[in-house]
Amino acid sequence: MIGVIRVVTFEDQRLLEEHGNIIAAKYGLDVISVCIPNQPYGIYNDETEREAVPKIIDLATRLEKDGAEAVVVSCAADPAVPELRGRLRIPVIGAGSAAALVARGLGLPAGVLGITTNAPQVVKDTLGDLFVGYAKPQNVTNTKDLLTFRGQQQAVETTRSLLEQGAKAIVFACTGYSTIGLADVLRRELGCVVVDGVEAEGLFAWYAVRTRA
The missing domain is CATH 3.40.50.1860 (Rossmann fold)
Incomplete structure (x- = not known):
């Protein structure tokens, strides 16, 4: 199972799962999608990236504990990716x-x-x-x-x-x-x-x- 972390807060389940569905359809992987809380406009500058990093780390840590074989941070800035690679035992992939x-x-x-x-x-x-x-x-x-x-x-x-x-x-x-x-x-x-x-x-x-x- 692959954990996909969305760095924008979604109430719409369809939008939340969009990236995971693309990956599942294209590569035949089992995917679970989660999103960070309280950031409805996502990451769009340095301040919002700093705000998101601890949330991403928390979600990725939970995904590893739940059995994810890899974690994808679905953001082109690769927020928290270097930190997570030093913490988790599973591969961590950034979109950027x-x-x-x-x-x-x-x-x-x-x-x-x-x-x-x-x-x-x-x-x-x-x-x-x-x-x-x-x-x-x-x-x-x-x-x-x-x-x-x-x-x-x-x-x-x-x-x-x-x-x-x-x-x-x-x-x-x-x-x-x-x-x-x-x-x-x-x-x-x-x-x-x-x-x-x-x-x-x-x-x-x-x-x-x-x-x-």
């Missing part, structure tokens, strides 16, 4: 590093699409010389903004600008783009390579579970 590592494997110049002012450092550092640039849709400041039609339209236009800068692949630096199914939209409308953070974290979770002795 997973997506950037997949992009490095493709070897294509990568544009990073996020919602924060700057690209998550873990994504930028992992991409290294493949990093072309970073952009966020206008008027999108947190993951809930992506659930609107306007937010989704602006995400497509922002992706177009990254491709015009020379990007050959688009890396999602917000897992909210997975929630709205943006990868398939971009692949269809713009014909570009897209590295979806949830798909990437699921790939590493699959390896973590399937390759255990």
